[in-house]
Amino acid sequence: MSLSDHPRAYGTAAVALAFVAGVLMTLGFKDLYPDLERRFQQRKVQRRARRGTEGRRSSFFWGPVELQDRESLDIAVPGEAQIPRDNGISEGIEGCIGRTPLIEIHSLSEATGRTILAKAEFLNGAGNSPKDRVALNMIQAAEKSGFLVPGRGDTIYEGTVGSTGISIAALARAKGYKAHICMPDDQSLEKSDLLHHLGATVERVPVQPITSPDHFVNLARRRAKEHTESSADSSVGFFADQFESPFNFEAHFKTTGPEIYFQTSGRVDAFVAGAGTGGTISGVAKYLKEEAKLKNLQVVLADPQGSGLYNKIRHGVMYSSTEKEGTRRRQQVDTIVEGIGINRITENFEAGRDLIDNAVRVTDEQACKMARWLVEHDGIFCGSSSAVNCVAAVVAALSLPEGSQVVTVLCDSGARHLSKFWKNIAAMGLEDEPKPDNLLTLLSIERPR
Incomplete structure (x- = not known):
């Protein structure tokens, strides 16, 4: 007997056909048209950046796709850089590098009235740093x-x-x-x-x-x-020549910058980082400002005491107006901080120097007190350069309107700084003092008027 001779069978087949068509339209759309999906995701991220919100688009066709955009790592971002996809199994130790979490440091956000986020670079899997x-x-x-x-x-x-x-x-x-x-x-x-x-x-x-x-x-x-x-x-x-190699800042241009853009949906009001080679601040600044076109972004250098970069950014000279660069035989930067701070201009720093808007000088005392604060309030045990970054992030945040979003970097763990930085913190008696409750008073930072 043919289907046309059996109304019930004909009706069942029609319902099944309609069901299959609906499934293909709603769930298979991005698999059938991946390029269209990538373009859609990029437009959506850009719209969110303009709105400054995380709004959810309600649509019959695109609703199921919307649920995946925080888990999918194949979203297109401005420029050629792409956030790599992790399909569950990575190839060796290289698969542990990059795609680090961006975490909110709650105590700093509460103290400033601005959201302060930190790229957890100590979670890179080979050497545990950026x-x-x-x-x-x-x-x-x-x-x-x-x-x-x-x-x-x-x-x-x-x-x-x-x-x-x-x-x-x-x-x-x-x-x-x-x-x-x-x-x-x-x-x-x-x-x-x-x-x-x-x-x-x-x-x-x-x-x-x-x-x-x-x-x-x-x-x-x-x-x-x-x-x-x-x-x-x-x-x-x-x-390898890390200080002068262009493959230094390029690494952050290709990976760190795009990751920050993706994780914040393009909403970054300030990026704060220290400079040793200068690769991190230059690479991220070049990506966010030149490639992602975040024209209102403030890039702020975090510089420890004794380094000349603060003066270079703020005043255009490394030391003083009466001294030319490179004419004095200076020793290592006079600070307990390791990894950032330098008294010369590297090729990597020069690559992004014109994109840096401001600089914050951080004393050793402030860095030590911040490191202890982060342990007490957030359970974050960080090294010296991370502490400097966080102090500068607080200062930068206070210069922005309330509700602004600031991104900085947690470079490495305090476990790599026990014999020097954390030994000094103990010698200062900070580990024996009562838990501090006012960050700005602790760091001697005044709110701008």
Whole structure:
């Protein structure tokens, strides 16, 4: 018997056909048309940025897609950069780098009346700092050019105060290279101990000005050259050159900046970060201002005492109006803070210098008190550069209208700073004092009038 001869069967088939069509329209739309979906998501993020809200679009066709936009990591963002998708299984230690959480630091938000968010870069999985992004990008660029070849016996040389060296050492082992790290001897012992455990050769050298051939960066460059010239086999010495390599700020332009844009739906009123090499602040600033076109964004440098970058941003000179840059043989920056602060302009800092709107100078005392505050109020155990960033984020937030949103960076854990920074906090008696309840009074920060 045909369907046309049986009304009930005909009706059932029609209902089934309509059901299948409805499912395809509502649930399969983005799978059938992925390019259309990406364009839709990008327009939606841009509209949210203009509105400054998280509003939800109600639509019969697009409603099911809306539910996925915080979990999907394949959303288009301005420019060529894309947030990579994690399908559940990542390829080795490299899969643990990037896509770090953006967390609200509640106590700082409450103290300022503005939302203060921090990129949890200490959760990068190789070296547990933002330098993972830089090290990976520099190594990949050298591999792409054919300079580094896995398994040939090549060695990566770098001059670093610790974090970049740790990231390089971890990735070098994973990718078939050796690591040779030169670092100043005034850095915490935890860093050089960790480097040893990661299989790196470590040279701790006396502190020297950059003009000296024995400065830790110049020494690493020389060691790489000596390796290549004296190698009995075909192996080479690769000097990563984090301070001047364009692949440093490029790593943050390609990943950190787009991630911040995605995580905030484009609503960032200020970005605050310190500078050692300058890669983080330049890369993120270039992405958010030039690529994402956030024209009202304020980029603020967080600078520790003794560094010359504050004066360079605020007054156009490194030291004073009577002294030319580079004419004085200065030692390491006079601060307990490690990882940020410098008395010269690197290529990475120069790449984004014109995009930096302001600078905040942070004293060692303020950094120590902020670090202790974050433990007491937020359970965040951070290192010295993270504490500097947070102090500057508070100052920057207070200069903005109430309700503004500020993003900064938590660089690494306090576990890497026990013998120096946290030892100093204990010596100041901060761990024995009652829990402070007024952040601005604690840090001697006045509200703008």
